[in-house]
Amino acid sequence: MDFQEKLKKALQLDIHYDTFQPFSGAQPTAAVLILFSDLSKTPHLLVTRRSTRLKSHHGQYAFPGGKIDAEDHHHASPASQVAAKRETHEEVGVPPETIQILGSLPLIPTLSTRTWVEPWIGHLGQSHHTMPLEVNQDEVDWAGWLSWQSFLLLDNYRKERFHWKKKTFPNHIYQVQDHTIWGATAAMIHLLKKRIEQASLTE
Numbered sequence: 001m002d003f004q005e006k007l008k009k010a011l012q013l014d015i016h017y018d019t020f021q022p023f024s025g026a027q028p029t030a031a032v033l034i035l036f037s038d039l040s041k042t043p044h045l046l047v048t049r050r051s052t053r054l055k056s057h058h059g060q061y062a063f064p065g066g067k068i069d070a071e072d073h074h075h076a077s078p079a080s081q082v083a084a085k086r087e088t089h090e091e092v093g094v095p096p097e098t099i100q101i102l103g104s105l106p107l108i109p110t111l112s113t114r115t116w117v118e119p120w121i122g123h124l125g126q127s128h129h130t131m132p133l134e135v136n137q138d139e140v141d142w143a144g145w146l147s148w149q150s151f152l153l154l155d156n157y158r159k160e161r162f163h164w165k166k167k168t169f170p171n172h173i174y175q176v177q178d179h180t181i182w183g184a185t186a187a188m189i190h191l192l193k194k195r196i197e198q199a200s201l202t203e
Helices: 003-010 079-092 183-201
Strands: 030-037 044-050 065-067 099-104 108-110 115-124 140-147 157-164 167-176 179-181
Touching: 003 099, 003 183, 030 079, 030 183, 044 079, 044 179, 065 079, 079 099, 079 115, 079 140, 108 183, 115 183, 167 183, 179 183
Parallel strands: 030 115
Antiparallel strands: 030 044, 030 065, 044 140, 099 115, 108 115, 157 167, 167 179
């Protein structure tokens, strides 16, 4: 089973976040795109660092995405999927038509803004080496492709606890080169890792 097949199988598994429990009846109000490149060779993930000028989550590492707009509902695809692809184009210039959607992960809330986010998994239809990024400086300070393998190295991962409104949550942290990725973005990566590991056991 190649990596793309493992990824597709992983998205069908019923494994949820250990950071947040699924909330019955929640509807996505925002979406992000976890975009892979070169699945058949050396998979890479598109990651951004949000502008320090933004009001929320400023300076944090994230996947491209944002709030679902009214016009996103006027398409055959789910509005959250349309929003994820639209925001990716707006933030880093990747055309929606170059993205193949493979599936999605369960909704996850951002604690500070209480926004329910739907993470969509996509595959870039060409190598990222031939897709120059056009960074929108109003929204993004940095964008780049990080090797998926770097998220699998034990030395690049640690787990801490943080407290929020009298509750304690696990906080997954990935240190890839000089990029410190935590919070909801790291939780998505961690869940995807767990699902892929489980999919690999059933080959």
